[in-house]
Amino acid sequence: MPSAVKEATSVLKSNHFKITKQRMAMLEFLVNTATKKFVEVTSIDNFMRQTFPNMSHNTIYRNISEFAELGIVERQVQGDRASVKFQCDFEQEHHHHFICSNCGKVIELKDCPLSKEITDQLGGCKVTGHLFQIYGLCPECAQLNE
Amino acid sequence: MPSAVKEATSVLKSNHFKITKQRMAMLEFLVNTATKKFVEVTSIDNFMRQTFPNMSHNTIYRNISEFAELGIVERQVQGDRASVKFQCDFEQEHHHHFICSNCGKVIELKDCPLSKEITDQLGGCKVTGHLFQIYGLCPECAQLNE
DNA sequence: TTGTTAAATGGTAATAATTACGATAATCGG
DNA sequence: CCGATTATCGTAATTATTACCATTTAACAA
Structure with a gap:
C-alpha cells in the first residue's frame, strides 16, 4: 500500500470514519491519478462506477466531500469543471x-x-x-x- | 441612465451586439446589485424571470456569458456557486x-x-x-x- | 418610414452534475 | 461473535445549464 494511502487512512481513523472497500478504492485511484494533478470529479465518478459497477454516485460524491473536509484532497474549479487532487503532503507548510x-x-x-x-x-x-x-x-x- | 450602463452599452455596440430590452434590463440589474459585489447567477436568473415573466433561461445565461467575454462582468465561483459582478471599471489597470x-x-x-x-x-x-x-x-x- | 438582414429571444425540452431518501449491509470496538 | 453506528446501494429527484428552432426584433440604409 502506498504511503500516501496509509496517511489518508490514518486521518480517516483518527476522525472516526470507517475504512471501507469503497473508500480504499477511491484513495488508491486518487493517489494513482491525482497526485500533483487536478482530476475532474466526474471522471472519478465514471471510473469508479466502471470499475465497481454498483457503486453509487452518492458514495463517490459524499466521500470526496469528506476527504476534502479532512484535508485529504484539495478541491478546485478548473474552467467550469469541479476537480480535486490528492493533498500534496499532510502537515506540509503553507504554499x-x-x-x-x-x-x-x-x-x-x-x-x-x-x-x-x-x-x-x-x-x-x-x-x-x-x-x-x-x-x-x-x-x-x-x-x-x- | 447610470454611466456604468452607458459604458457597457458602448462596449456592446462597438462589438456589434444589439442593444435589446433584455440586455438593458440585465445591465441595470447588474449595476444596481452587483457593483463591487459578486452575485449568484441563479439569483440573476430568478430575478429576471420574475420581473420579466417570459424571459428565457437561455437569454439570461447567454447574455451573462457574452458580458463576461466582453469584460463587462467578471465571473467567479464562490464556494460552489457561479457568481458574477459588474466590472469595476473599464480599462482599469490590473488589480x-x-x-x-x-x-x-x-x-x-x-x-x-x-x-x-x-x-x-x-x-x-x-x-x-x-x-x-x-x-x-x-x-x-x-x-x-x- | 419602411424594408431587409442578421442577430436575439422565447418556449420547450434535453442534458449533466449533484443530492435526497430509506432500506440493507458492513465496519469496528468490546 | 455481537450490537451499535455508520456507510452503501439503488432509484429517483433536483438544480443548473444548454440545445433547438420558429418567431421577433434591432440596426441600418434607401
Whole structure:
C-alpha cells in the first residue's frame, strides 16, 4: 500500500470514519491519478462506477466531500469543471501552486505573496484565507502547443 | 441612465451586439446589485424571470456569458456557486480583490504579488495568468458575527 | 418610414452534475 | 461473535445549464 494511502487512512481513523472497500478504492485511484494533478470529479465518478459497477454516485460524491473536509484532497474549479487532487503532503507548510490549464498538473511554489502591506489595506475586515495560483501550460503541454 | 450602463452599452455596440430590452434590463440589474459585489447567477436568473415573466433561461445565461467575454462582468465561483459582478471599471489597470465570503462584497487591492522570483521557479512553463484573492468578512459582516 | 438582414429571444425540452431518501449491509470496538 | 453506528446501494429527484428552432426584433440604409 502506498504511503500516501496509509496517511489518508490514518486521518480517516483518527476522525472516526470507517475504512471501507469503497473508500480504499477511491484513495488508491486518487493517489494513482491525482497526485500533483487536478482530476475532474466526474471522471472519478465514471471510473469508479466502471470499475465497481454498483457503486453509487452518492458514495463517490459524499466521500470526496469528506476527504476534502479532512484535508485529504484539495478541491478546485478548473474552467467550469469541479476537480480535486490528492493533498500534496499532510502537515506540509503553507504554499501555493502553478496549475497547468491543459492537463491539470501542479507545481508547488515556494513563496506566499501575502504581506502585511496588503492586509493593512483591509482595515475592519476579518481575513480568513487567501488564494494565489498561477495558470499556464506546463513544460510538456507547452511543447505540444508549439 | 447610470454611466456604468452607458459604458457597457458602448462596449456592446462597438462589438456589434444589439442593444435589446433584455440586455438593458440585465445591465441595470447588474449595476444596481452587483457593483463591487459578486452575485449568484441563479439569483440573476430568478430575478429576471420574475420581473420579466417570459424571459428565457437561455437569454439570461447567454447574455451573462457574452458580458463576461466582453469584460463587462467578471465571473467567479464562490464556494460552489457561479457568481458574477459588474466590472469595476473599464480599462482599469490590473488589480486583485478582497472578497467577503458572507455577502460577496469586494474591495480592490493595490498590489499585484506576481514577481520575477516567483515565475523564475517555473522554467519551461508558459505562464498565461494568475489569481490572487483574499477572503474573509467585510467590516459589516464581521460586526454581525461578533 | 419602411424594408431587409442578421442577430436575439422565447418556449420547450434535453442534458449533466449533484443530492435526497430509506432500506440493507458492513465496519469496528468490546 | 455481537450490537451499535455508520456507510452503501439503488432509484429517483433536483438544480443548473444548454440545445433547438420558429418567431421577433434591432440596426441600418434607401
